[in-house]
Amino acid sequence: MSHDASAARTSGGPSANRTVLTAIAWAWVGIPFLYGVYSLVLKIPALF
Amino acid sequence: MAGGFFDRSAIVAPPGWSRWLVPPAALAVHLAIGQAYAWSILKQGLMDAEGLSGTATALPFQLAIVMLGLSAAVFGTQVERRGPRWAMFVATVCFASGFLISALGIALGQFWLVVVGYGFVGGIGLGIGYISPVSTLMKWFADRPGMATGIAIMGFGGGALVAQPLSNGLLGAFGRTSGGVASTFLVMGIAYGVFMSLGWLLVRVPADDWRPPNAPAASEEKADDGPAVSASTALRTPQFWLLWVILCFNVTAGIGLLEKAEPLYREYFGQATTGQQLTAAVAAFVAILSLANMLGRFVWSSTSDVVGRKNIYRLYLGVGALLYVVILLLGNSNKVIFLVAALFILSFYGAGFATVPAYLKDLFGTYQVGAIHGRLLTAWSAAGVLGPLIVNSIVESQGPEGTGPSRYVVSFSIMIALLVIGFIANELIRPVDPKHSVADVERDRTATSEGASR
Numbered sequence: 001m002s003h004d005a006s007a008a009r010t011s012g013g014p015s016a017n018r019t020v021l022t023a024i025a026w027a028w029v030g031i032p033f034l035y036g037v038y039s040l041v042l043k044i045p046a047l048f
Numbered sequence: 049m050a051g052g053f054f055d056r057s058a059i060v061a062p063p064g065w066s067r068w069l070v071p072p073a074a075l076a077v078h079l080a081i082g083q084a085y086a087w088s089i090l091k092q093g094l095m096d097a098e099g100l101s102g103t104a105t106a107l108p109f110q111l112a113i114v115m116l117g118l119s120a121a122v123f124g125t126q127v128e129r130r131g132p133r134w135a136m137f138v139a140t141v142c143f144a145s146g147f148l149i150s151a152l153g154i155a156l157g158q159f160w161l162v163v164v165g166y167g168f169v170g171g172i173g174l175g176i177g178y179i180s181p182v183s184t185l186m187k188w189f190a191d192r193p194g195m196a197t198g199i200a201i202m203g204f205g206g207g208a209l210v211a212q213p214l215s216n217g218l219l220g221a222f223g224r225t226s227g228g229v230a231s232t233f234l235v236m237g238i239a240y241g242v243f244m245s246l247g248w249l250l251v252r253v254p255a256d257d258w259r260p261p262n263a264p265a266a267s268e269e270k271a272d273d274g275p276a277v278s279a280s281t282a283l284r285t286p287q288f289w290l291l292w293v294i295l296c297f298n299v300t301a302g303i304g305l306l307e308k309a310e311p312l313y314r315e316y317f318g319q320a321t322t323g324q325q326l327t328a329a330v331a332a333f334v335a336i337l338s339l340a341n342m343l344g345r346f347v348w349s350s351t352s353d354v355v356g357r358k359n360i361y362r363l364y365l366g367v368g369a370l371l372y373v374v375i376l377l378l379g380n381s382n383k384v385i386f387l388v389a390a391l392f393i394l395s396f397y398g399a400g401f402a403t404v405p406a407y408l409k410d411l412f413g414t415y416q417v418g419a420i421h422g423r424l425l426t427a428w429s430a431a432g433v434l435g436p437l438i439v440n441s442i443v444e445s446q447g448p449e450g451t452g453p454s455r456y457v458v459s460f461s462i463m464i465a466l467l468v469i470g471f472i473a474n475e476l477i478r479p480v481d482p483k484h485s486v487a488d489v490e491r492d493r494t495a496t497s498e499g500a501s502r
Contacts, residue, residue: 015064018064018065018066018069021069022066022068022069022072025069025072025073025246025250026068026072028072028076028243028246029072029075029076029079029203029246030072032079032210032243033075033079033203033206033209033210035210035213036206036208036209036210036211036212036213037206037209037339039209039212039213040209040212040335040338040339041335041339043328043331043332043335044332044335044336044339045332046325046328046329046331046332047329047332047333047336047387
């Protein structure tokens with residue numbers, strides 16, 4: 001494959017659908033993870 | 049090769065596919081299987097509901113950890129050949145089935161089904177799931193392999209943070225009876241099955257001619273050029289076994305602290321605090337160690353992309369040993385320094401896991417790095433036995449005459465010695481002799497056979 005085509009693969013802007021998909025995918029894993037971190041951080045002040 | 053839905057050839061990324069879709073796919077698996085670290089909550093539920101002993105209810109977890117190491121080692125080559133979608137799907141089925149079999153066992157009053165379900169079947173899901181995204185992430189992020197695997201393996205550390213409120217909430221809602229605990233396992237099995245499915249639906253492998261966006265323009269190297277050592281050959285190199293020692297001893301040193309976090313804090317600072325405050329402080333200490341363990345995986349592993357793998361392990365092992373010396377020397381005289389030292393030790397423990405796939409990639413290439421990583425995880429299984437054994441046997445052998453920080457002098461001294469041995473092993477690591485790499489024709493044949501069915 002030519003260099004240009006290869007470059008298009010790497011730097012071509014994602015379509016709107018892919019942007020939405022990326023946002024949903026990160027929210028899918030990010031929301032429960034951040035809730036877990038939040039629950040944990042609430043316990044820390046008891047240490048001091 | 050016939051290209052089915054689960055075949056590697058079916059998930060070659062189309063042009064324009066964002067590589068930032070791959071970390072959430074990996075996280076969907078790792079955040080789920082990291083639930084294993086929160087087994088203690090389900091364990092307590094089982095003890096309350098079934099009247100089982102602590103030793104009996106520890107069995108499913110212990111078997112799961114053993115199966116993690118074994119299945120990663122045994123299925124590593126299969127995972128490499130069939131690709132991440134197959135591996136993530138198998139991990140999803142095994143891990144979710146483990147909960148469902150356990151739920152059935154609890155409902156029928158057959159505890160052995162919990163051991164088989166969560167421990168054996170679920171443990172296979174842990175092992176295959178753990179290694180499933182590693183080589184794919186390193187191919188997508190060949191320019192930042194430490195960061196990429198750090199994100200995924202941070203997910204494994206963070207899995208307990210998701211599982212703790214989930215398990216507590218479900219046990220609170222269903223009750224700590226046999227029916228309540230069975231329902232908790234049932235709901236968790238279904239929930240994790242759904243949650244992990246994002247992984248195998250979303251994961252993609254890069255096309256052969258794909259390059260990272262920031263690759264030097266002059267470079268014509270492919271992401272998987274460089275060393276290309278097969279898993280079977282890697283096992284015959286000293287580099288593999290030196291890394292095995294490093295991982296085993298680094299993990300042992302971390303477990304030495306993690307295993308005894310609760311009694312350790314009570315021994316060090318219990319005299320200065322009243323009962324209820326102490327309970328809250330102990331819970332906070334365990335929580336802050338979990339946070340350090342998790343963040344260390346991402347922060348230090350990402351840093352390794354800049355400073356190099358050998359240097360970052362010098363930090364984990366060398367500074368880790370010094371921090372243990374600080375804890376030994378200061379005892380309970382300075383709480384802040386104790387906390388800072390403990391946090392860094394735990395961050396190095398987590399980071400040791402997260403950085404090792406990138407270290408393997410540097411030494412052996414991406415050719416069969418997933419399979420090699422799987423075999424290396426037997427070091428984790430060994431450390432899982434070694435760490436608690438050292439700390440528990442030494443601390444408990446001192447009996448009632450040993451009190452306060454003095455109870456930990458011998459076990460922490462052993463941890464320092466292990467870290468020093470690990471440091472020396474790291475110093476002995478040299479690049480793998482190119483004669484161990486597979487011939488270019490074999491590498492090309494593998495790539496072509498993968499590409500032929502696209």
